[in-house]
Amino acid sequence: MKSNSFLNAVAYFAVALIAVSSVLAKLLGWLINDSVIGVLMLVAQSIAYIITAVYGFFYARSKKTIGWMVAYIIFLVLIIVFTGLNFSSIMAGFKK
Secondary structure (H helix, E strand, O other): OOHHHHHHHHHHHEEEEHHHHHHHHHHHOOOHHHHHHHHHHHHHHHHHHHHHHHHHHHHHHHOOOOOHHHHHHHHHHHHHHHHHHHHHHHHHHHHH
């Protein structure tokens, strides 16, 4: 499988996981722990972030100036930090 086809397949399943998690959150939120749904959503969002980051890297690399890559790295660090903070708050919900 080519890398582009692989990324397309992973993106498809990430979208599917986001959709299923959203439906579960609305329909079965009273039955399923919010933390479980939060983890499913976070996994799906992380997959989507990774795919977007890969394509964003190639876009930034194609530019002539270093500023694009510096900005890309800053954006990526912010995503990682705030996704980690979100994960920490979800995991704190499991301990309740």
